[in-house]
Amino acid sequence: MAISFDLIPPRTRVTQNGDGAAQDVSASPTRTFLCTLVISDQIEQESLDVSIWGSADGQEWGKQPLLKIPQSFYRGHVKQVLDLTARTETKYIRARWELNRWGRVAPTPMFVIGLHLDEVPAFAHSGPAAKGSSAD
Numbered sequence: 001m002a003i004s005f006d007l008i009p010p011r012t013r014v015t016q017n018g019d020g021a022a023q024d025v026s027a028s029p030t031r032t033f034l035c036t037l038v039i040s041d042q043i044e045q046e047s048l049d050v051s052i053w054g055s056a057d058g059q060e061w062g063k064q065p066l067l068k069i070p071q072s073f074y075r076g077h078v079k080q081v082l083d084l085t086a087r088t089e090t091k092y093i094r095a096r097w098e099l100n101r102w103g104r105v106a107p108t109p110m111f112v113i114g115l116h117l118d119e120v121p122a123f124a125h126s127g128p129a130a131k132g133s134s135a136d
Contacts, residue, residue, distance in 0.1 A: 003028050003119040007052065007095040010114035011040060014048075020095040020115070022058045031084040032120040035067065039075050041112035046101040048072045048111050052082055054090035066093065081120070 007020050025031065037050055050072075051065035067082045084090050101109035 002121050003033075004117070006114060006116050007035075007093065008050075008097070008113055008115035010038065010116070011112055012114060013041075013110065013112050014097055014099065015108050015110050017098045018096070019053075020097075022055065022092045022094045023117075024058075024091060025084065025093055026091040028084075028119055030120055030122050031087075033082045033084075033117040034120055035069070035080050035082050036116045036118075037069050037072070037078040038114045038116070039072055039077075039111060040114070041110075042073075042075060043110050045104075046073070046099060046109040046111070048113065049098040049100075050113070050115060051096050052093055053096055054084070054087060055092045055094075056089045058092040061094070065096070066090070082117070 005023055007023060035052065039048065048071070050069045052067040053061045054066045055061050066084070066087065067080060069078055069080055072078060095115050097113070099109035099111065101107065
């Protein structure tokens with residue numbers, strides 16, 4: 001059964017930079033995930049940067065993210081693939097978000113977001129297609 005979970009729960013209102021809870025992904029056989037960022041509300045003149053960080057122990061998160069989702073300004077969905085197959089030491093992942101506001105009206109940025117991950121199932125390997133025989 002494929003793993004499915006939220007790194008940021010749906011409809012989470014964020015008004016400052018932050019980190020999500022750690023998620024153990026060590027049980028994933030494929031270590032590949034489809035990440036879907038959903039922005040359901042925002043105000044004008046602001047940006048959102050979301051990244052996914054990895055850790056071997058759930059304590060040390062390194063200096064570079066595993067994945068940076070493209071910077072967002074508006075409502076909508078953004079999908080990207082997180083492939084951990086070459087990062088066998090990574091047992092935990094978590095989301096980090098950074099907000100930037102340059103508007104004049106409200107000084108506090110605000111986004112309503114969610115980040116969902118679905119494990120990409122392993123593909124069955126089938127050899128070359130069998131050639132059909134022809135009757136003469």
